[in-house]
Amino acid sequence: MARTIQSLERAAAALRLLAGGERRLGLSEIASTLGLAKGTTHGLIRTLQQEGFVEQDEATGKYTLGAELLRLGNSYLDVHELRARALVWTDDLARSSGESVYLGVLHQQGVLIVHHVFRPDDSRQVLEVGAMQPLHSTALGKVLSAYDPVAHSEAADGRREAFTEATRTGLGEFEKLLDLTRARGWSADVEETWEGLASIAAPIHDRRRMPVGAVGITGAVERVCEDAEGEVHAVRARLVAAVRDCARAVSRDLGAGRF
Amino acid sequence: MTDTHSTGPFIAAIDQGTTSSRCIVFDKDGRIVSVDQKEHEQILPKPGWVEHDAAEIWTNVQEVVSGALEKAGITRSDVKALGITNQRETTLLWDKATGEPVHNALVWQDTRTDALCKELGRNVGQDRFRRETGLPLAAYFAGPKIRWLLDNVEGLRERAERGELLFGTMDSWVIWNLTGGTEGGVHVTDVTNASRTMLMNLQSLQWDAKICESMGVPMSVLPEIRSSSEVYGEAKGELAGVPVASALGDQQAALFGQTCFAPGEAKSTYGTGTFLLLNTGEEAVNSYNGLLTTVGYQIGDQKPVYALEGSIAVTGALVQWMRDQMGLINSAAEIETLASSVEDNGGAYFVPAFSGLFAPYWRSDARGVMAGLTRYVTKAHIARAVLEATAWQTREIVDAMQKDSGVELTSLKVDGGMTSNNLLMQTMSDFLDAPVVRPLVAETTCLGAAYAAGLAVGFWPDTEALRVNWKRAAEWTPRMEAAQRDREYKNWLKAVERTMGWIEEEN
Numbered sequence: 194m195a196r197t198i199q200s201l202e203r204a205a206a207a208l209r210l211l212a213g214g215e216r217r218l219g220l221s222e223i224a225s226t227l228g229l230a231k232g233t234t235h236g237l238i239r240t241l242q243q244e245g246f247v248e249q250d251e252a253t254g255k256y257t258l259g260a261e262l263l264r265l266g267n268s269y270l271d272v273h274e275l276r277a278r279a280l281v282w283t284d285d286l287a288r289s290s291g292e293s294v295y296l297g298v299l300h301q302q303g304v305l306i307v308h309h310v311f312r313p314d315d316s317r318q319v320l321e322v323g324a325m326q327p328l329h330s331t332a333l334g335k336v337l338s339a340y341d342p343v344a345h346s347e348a349a350d351g352r353r354e355a356f357t358e359a360t361r362t363g364l365g366e367f368e369k370l371l372d373l374t375r376a377r378g379w380s381a382d383v384e385e386t387w388e389g390l391a392s393i394a395a396p397i398h399d400r401r402r403m404p405v406g407a408v409g410i411t412g413a414v415e416r417v418c419e420d421a422e423g424e425v426h427a428v429r430a431r432l433v434a435a436v437r438d439c440a441r442a443v444s445r446d447l448g449a450g451r452f
Numbered sequence: 453m454t455d456t457h458s459t460g461p462f463i464a465a466i467d468q469g470t471t472s473s474r475c476i477v478f479d480k481d482g483r484i485v486s487v488d489q490k491e492h493e494q495i496l497p498k499p500g501w502v503e504h505d506a507a508e509i510w511t512n513v514q515e516v517v518s519g520a521l522e523k524a525g526i527t528r529s530d531v532k533a534l535g536i537t538n539q540r541e542t543t544l545l546w547d548k549a550t551g552e553p554v555h556n557a558l559v560w561q562d563t564r565t566d567a568l569c570k571e572l573g574r575n576v577g578q579d580r581f582r583r584e585t586g587l588p589l590a591a592y593f594a595g596p597k598i599r600w601l602l603d604n605v606e607g608l609r610e611r612a613e614r615g616e617l618l619f620g621t622m623d624s625w626v627i628w629n630l631t632g633g634t635e636g637g638v639h640v641t642d643v644t645n646a647s648r649t650m651l652m653n654l655q656s657l658q659w660d661a662k663i664c665e666s667m668g669v670p671m672s673v674l675p676e677i678r679s680s681s682e683v684y685g686e687a688k689g690e691l692a693g694v695p696v697a698s699a700l701g702d703q704q705a706a707l708f709g710q711t712c713f714a715p716g717e718a719k720s721t722y723g724t725g726t727f728l729l730l731n732t733g734e735e736a737v738n739s740y741n742g743l744l745t746t747v748g749y750q751i752g753d754q755k756p757v758y759a760l761e762g763s764i765a766v767t768g769a770l771v772q773w774m775r776d777q778m779g780l781i782n783s784a785a786e787i788e789t790l791a792s793s794v795e796d797n798g799g800a801y802f803v804p805a806f807s808g809l810f811a812p813y814w815r816s817d818a819r820g821v822m823a824g825l826t827r828y829v830t831k832a833h834i835a836r837a838v839l840e841a842t843a844w845q846t847r848e849i850v851d852a853m854q855k856d857s858g859v860e861l862t863s864l865k866v867d868g869g870m871t872s873n874n875l876l877m878q879t880m881s882d883f884l885d886a887p888v889v890r891p892l893v894a895e896t897t898c899l900g901a902a903y904a905a906g907l908a909v910g911f912w913p914d915t916e917a918l919r920v921n922w923k924r925a926a927e928w929t930p931r932m933e934a935a936q937r938d939r940e941y942k943n944w945l946k947a948v949e950r951t952m953g954w955i956e957e958e959n
Contacts, residue, residue, distance in 0.1 A: 271782075271783065271785055271786050271789050272789070273785040273786060273787075273788040273789050273872075273873070273874075274783055274785040274786065276785070276872055276874070277784075277785040277869075277872040280871075280872045280894065281894060284892050284893065284894065284925055285483075285484075287892060287923075287925065288481075288483055288892055288893075288923070308874075309926065310892070310925045310926065311923075311924050311925055311926060311927070313892055313923035313924075313925075314923075315924075318924075318927070320926055320927060320928060322874050
């Protein structure tokens with residue numbers, strides 16, 4: 194059996210001591226129960242406190258279990274909560290970009306669309322909430338694959354179907370795209386999933402900086418990309434900035450710090 | 453925000469609401485440029501009594517206006533007009549000479565005039581003034597609240613009769629102060645706010661001398677009734693020179709912001725409670741199905757546009773109840789997750805008649821009921837029944853509106869917090885058998901006030917230009933079979949039946 198780490202064992206013992214009901218203990222009580230020096234115990238508790246696993250009562254100076262422990266078991270972000278928080282920002286993105294907006298999360302082997310804002314023109318459009326998109330070819334899917342390790346393994350291990358001539362199906366070129374996505378902080382899909390359509394997406398992080406979803410726009414390739422005669426189309430910088438701003442605003446709303 | 457907002461000019465709208473005052477700056481496309489908001493204290497002296505400190509509100513209004521301008525990085529010269537929307541019916545009396553309120557404002561939710569309203573009904577009952585005012589005698593409305601203040605606060609009636617006092621709903625208070633207060637402030641209200649006092653005749657749009665007499669309100673305290681969209685005066689102080697150019701009660705402002713300018717167009721705002729307004733055009737439609745008749749808006753010297761109004765007391769509040777009292781969900785949004793985990797309501801129906809049934813029943817002896825329970829029913833089915841309750845209550849009000857007006861609802865424009873609930877919006881469309889549409893700008897109340905102010909100063913040429921600004925953000929279309937809808941509606945009505953007569957004797 195591999196060597197165990199003593200300080201982790203001690204931290205676990207301290208947490209167990211504080212667990213169960215409304216228990217408040219002072220530093221010396223914890224130290225004597227664990228049979229540790231006060232200084233060692235203080236270092237231990239302070240580290241746990243920084244991680245949010247332990248909290249100190251300001252008035253008495255005693256310690257209790259922290260809120261973070263509760264969140265550990267319940268860290269899954271409700272997608273409807275995500276939609277409610279994103280509503281204002283995605284509306285604004287639709288207005289500023291003039292394109293339709295999608296919010297997606299990882300679901301099984303694909304991207305589940307949890308929110309959709311129509312393109313703000315007078316055309317008939319159908320609400321696509323509940324639809325699935327592929328992970329490996331869409332902007333939303335590539336963002337999720339780049340930032341969420343679970344999405345990454347689904348996309349890397351799964352079948353990468355060629356929807357158009359532009360779809361990258363090889364693992365090497367797919368990984369390269371994800372590297373680029375991580376380096377730039379956003380991803381694009383220029384006719385890789387649907388002929389004539391281009392998308393741009395950026396990641397949404399929660400307060401623990403965990404990737405919880407992706408937000409993006411989709412529109413006609415002529416509108417989303419710059420004019421480039423016969424060349425590989427480049428998406429418009431103005432639209433990239435708008436998408437990233439929206440993703441940052443939603444992340445901030447979920448408690449993620451500035452980045 | 454990324455892309456450059458147009459550099460102006462702009463319209464600013466003040467929303468003096470029940471819990472907070474806000475100011476939003478809009479550009480010509482109706483896009484939000486900046487928002488500032490400040491909450492004020494809810495003063496609860498006794499059960500059922502709710503008051504606001506009007507001086508605090510005026511201070512907050514000034515602060516949020518400065519705040520919104522600062523956040524937008526603009527000055528008063530960039531603001532072409534200022535519009536006002538407000539919590540309706542909240543009643544204030546203040547001293548004309550000093551500008552000091554003589555009592556806290558009595559908030560619309562305050563029920564202290566319940567007994568007075570019964571008394572005012574005499575032998576006729578709650579519909580004594582309905583023909584003239586479109587309203588039943590109920591505690592919400594401002595007229596009886598004025599009477600209560602004059603009767604119960606020492607010396608007020610004498611001061612009122614000497615002409616020393618001014619009455620206003622919050623629009624009047626804000627406009628009077630904005631335009632100079634004791635230094636020449638204009639004492640006005642608009643037709644929509646006046647239509648909630650029970651003192652205005654809906655046809656003449658003037659104060660009804662007979663009703664004022666019956667209500668015991670001296671007409672000298674009343675403001676001048678003006679249209680919803682015209683320049684009432686110029687602001688003084690920080691906004692010096694900016695035209696104060698609109699006033700609309702909050703629900704009417706939302707109707708305007710949703711650009712419901714044609715008869716048959718309706719909007720529904722889903723918050724703690726829900727308010728549904730249907731444009732009935734130039735005709736004030738009398739309701740025989742428990743709805744209110746009210747003024748929708750009036751633009752300058754054009755003819756007024758009337759509306760039918762129905763409200764649901766408990767909608768978002770029911771979801772909060774599931775979260776706070778029942779502990780079945782952790783956040784309001786989770787109701788959709790729970791409800792989506794099952795295909796249907798499992799036979800369960802929930803009628804949240806927590807304080808009786810409102811429109812179209814008006815049964816104060818009713819109390820909430822969960823019906824159709826079997827061992828099969830889970831908390832997920834109850835969550836579904838919770839959402840269905842909001843949808844069915846909307847259907848009941850829409851049905852009542854169609855009966856009263858003969859106008860067929862073509863689609864329902866929705867706004868408010870609950871519109872982020874996809875399952876609810878789909879269910880609503882299924883139950884109404886009509887499309888449900890969410891606009892791109894959620895802040896329809898402030899937008900309505902901004903639109904009305906902008907029209908008054910020519911910032912926008914006409915209502916057609918405003919319609920162009922209205923963009924569809926989402927639309928839900930009916931997917932339910934007619935037979936299933938009818939069967940479910942019948943079950944719902946059976947459940948409603950079971951709420952009635954629970955309270956055996958009033959008091």
